[in-house]
Amino acid sequence: EPEVTQTPSHQVTQMGQEVILRCVPISNHLYFYWYRQILGQKVEFLVSFYNNEISEKSEIFDDQFSVERPDGSNFTLKIRSTKLEDSAMYFCASSRDRVSTIYFGEGSWLTVV
């Protein structure tokens, strides 16, 4: 069964450093998303991406965050200058269209020290 894959599974980074989280969505999916989950808290929507542009973003997704689809398969989330409060599990997800089921990857643990 096709799945969303994410790398790295866990990354530790120093405060102020840039981080790029990578995702390979399911191949025939057209919509891509990033969510995050701070430890012990609910899952929060960050951004949705379609046709090479952001279609929705939350208040969390400020200028420190950016997303990109650099080639035909990868979808990345960049955090420009990490803060301690960026420590969380980041989930990539994809769907075939805007109303289809969203499939999540296994997540990337980001720890900012």
Added chain:
Amino acid sequence: AQTVTQSQPEMSVQEAETVTLSCTYDTSENNYYLFWYKQPPSRQMILVIRQEAYKQQNATENRFSVNFQKAAKSFSLKISDSQLGDTAMYFCAFMITSNAGKSTFGDGTTLTVKP
């Protein structure tokens, strides 16, 4: 703004028994989807079941079924014949049809299945 409320932070059930997890939501929209996701200790998010708001029939997936009450804005999950592998955090989520992928999640319910 949409909100999703899961009023049970923790639940437990004996293996082979049935358990129901509660979820209520608030929206003024008419076209939306509701989901239950399972998050085991591995932290992966696994879709359990999905319900389209326009469908009156409750969704079922093997041992998992929902009781969708649109007027009451309630969407509970029933797990029948509970198994040890059902132990996980369960999240209820809501998505407006016009907001591609922007799902709103509840706080989650930690379910423990006891042998």
